[in-house]
Amino acid sequence: MARSAKNARPPGPREEAAKLSRGFGWLAVLGVVLVLAGLVGLVYTGVATLTSMLLFGWLLLIGGVVGLLHAVQARHTNFFWLGVVVAALNIAAGVVILRTPEAAAEALTMFAALLFLTGGVFRLVGSLVVRGPQFGWTLVQGAFGLLLGVLVLATWPSSSQYVIGTFFSLSLLFDGLGLVATGYGGRRIVGLVSDRLTGEEAGAAERTEDGAAVKPVQPE
Template sequence: MTGPTTSRGEAERLRRGFGRLAALGAVLVLAGLVGLVHTGLAGATSMLLFGWLLLIGGLVGLLHAVQSRDSAFFWLGVVVAALNLAAGIVVVREPHATAAALTMFAALLFLTAGLFRVVGAVVVRGPQFGWTLLVGAFDLMLGVLVLASWPGGPRAIGCFFSLALLFDGLGLFATGFGGRRVVGLVADRTA
């Protein structure tokens, strides 16, 4: 049997969840602002992070392939792991040489994310329609700007990723804050 205590508990759980989402948004906004102040550092950091993620992914993939060496996909796992390791080594050893490739990757990332956000906002028309549309339009604009300045250096990459963090954080903060408000309104009406 569910009663008022159960629905209050669920409302509080939802409220905490939306509060965590708003907190994550605030952290992303802060990271974006710090990145905008230090664009060169943000760009170099994003390139090195990408390289190390490739290296770690390659090592984990290689370990997984070795553990499943009796499967039919052993050699595919080895090849994918080797490609990740090779790409990671290139990115970590030559971060400035990979700036152009990462700039193109950033442009494609922003264009794809923006397109999905704009289309999703128009199709769904949810409670955060305006924020989702704004973030999507901003992502599309960043993609076009990155393509216009391609090949760019670490400063451009740092600036664009920092702006993306800032606007993604604002979107998450608005969603979390709005969700907490909606839960509070619903909980007040059912009490």
């Protein structure tokens, strides 16, 4: 057994390149799945909103339970009651979202609209006061955020049926495109490196064969 373990040859560069190529391939596949999910969510924004709220509620609930278990394990420390309070708030928020996902979507939509509104106002005022090198871009960002916040608030609460789902689907879409680009680029780079290693090994083998062919025979 020891001799076989000693004789086991570690994976070479080409084997490692093949593993990296497969890993990047699976990364691209995951990206394609996310892109498809984002496109479906953009078509069915209502379903995407409900799905995102249920997912958010389960994440809060599971995170609260895990935090409560950690707090119980650390009950002899000074942060025990803080951990218990935070875990209880997460569990309560998760239960409320799971029981009333529509109302939770309305509240989150209102919060997002207020964030867009205040962020747009601050960007507009800051760009007009500072007038830095990015004045035009900051002004456009502020105007866009202000307009988006006004539009969402003007159609609230009916806008809560599609705003969260649209943002969630766009996030999936762009994350998927990023993973596809990373996987494709990684496989291409690994392929170039593997081809170069193969060429170097072939050149080394040819030089070895040429050296063996011209090697003089030693007299007996």
